[in-house]
Amino acid sequence: MSKVKIGVFDFLNAKPLIYAIEKNRIQHNFELVYDIPSQIAVKLLNKEINAGLVPSIHYAKYSVKYRIVPEICIASRGAVNSIRLYFRKDLKDIKTVATDISSMTSVILARIILSEKYDVRPKFVAMKPDLIDMLSQADAALLIGDHALFEKSGYESYIDLGDEWNDLTGLPFVYALWVGRRESLSEDDIMALINSKEYGTQNIDVISHEASVKYGVDFEFCKSYLTQNLYYDLGEAEISGMKEFFTYAFYYGVIEFIPEIKFYEFEKKTTKK
Template sequence: MDKLRIGAVSYLNTKPLVYGIEKRLPGAEVVFDLPSRLADQLHAGQLDVALIPSVEYFRHADDYEIVSDACIACRGPVWSVRLLSRVPVPEIKTLALDEGSRTSAALVQVLLKQQYGLTPELHPLPIDASPDALSTDAVLLIGDRAMHPTTGLYQEIWDLGDRWCSWSKLPFVFAMWIGRRGVDHRELADALQHCRDAGMEHLQQLATEHAGTHGLTVSDCFAYLSRYLHFSLGDEERQGLELYRTKATELGLIAS
């Protein structure tokens, strides 16, 4: 039997979800990559299950199913997903989108449309490019590089988790464990839940191990993992997902 191929996000925010995963699933091959690349690999059949952007689940809902209640979500500020604008937000005409992002790329467009009626011209921000070198009015950053202080070029900075939760009064789910329909994922779902629960019990250890790699102090890293992020997919998270799907579909960001 072929190895189970699991794709996990290579950002700090995935650490609690994959805690001890090699021991829990010794026969599996775990691949770490950017969320957008994992989504492509799952769609191409190169992975069996992956932690992918929630927007990608909606784009392929006929083929996919949620396999675990472990997820990456927030119920307020998230810190690692930010819109940086050189002009007042209502004046944004051009927007660069972090190429590592898909859920957040759709989210920022939903928020700009809902709050200011904006539909900016979009440009890519390559993974290895500095946002300070761009000429766009604003830039969306996700992951580790969104968490560090900016250079002072920006008039406004939005935390997209905070903006969504304040507007919708619901949590936001950035990524979920997704697999293909027609496959029995019950055993895997149990293992992923155990990994998440174990990770939650060892947040201080994870912060100590990974803070330096991500340019954070241990206390800031622990705060990020314990206060900014939420790792369980409950009823309110599902309501938030449905609202997000509705608004993104209205903008043509998800095929209806």
């Protein structure tokens, strides 16, 4: 059987969802295709991959084509620690923001937060994620994922956009989802993605240990990021947060209508112990 190509990104925050597939700890029929989140979205749109872990705003833009895999997301319920808007002047005075080329969703989140909470509507320019370079060319800089989490310059003037969103709405924020076309994933594929999440979230210690060696950071730092900042269950509260985000995105002219949240239909098979 030919492999199902799924797009993923190599940030620590995605590891709990993909570790079991990378290491073949579960049954699956996937070939992993690695790229930055914004490019995974492009690859999915161009049908270069069958499904992918994509920025949530990509689903909102093209929802009529797509379905969401149930039960899984990358979300925060407050501070996320890896979606940071750095600034070098009072946020109320910024005119330009350099944004990480990896990001799609957080660029829109930044726009909403800056307008709603700080009453500014700056210009956004996508750049490579180098903080010092970005701040030499713009008043503020958005970094996401590992680029923010392991940022080395020690620059401390930033706001955490997960925190800001929670402050604005009281809701979780959903950054990424497994998305594909209706016919692109079988029930077994969907089950494999759910099993992979279960394996990953039950093996956070192993993932944190490997990450601490790979990135040269503390085990506890990785573990607390993966358990205190990030949440992988797509529940009612996360869906409400996502709907609220899509509603703002609509009012800001990013999407043409507020999309329905449509899931793949599948019958969950319970494995006998």
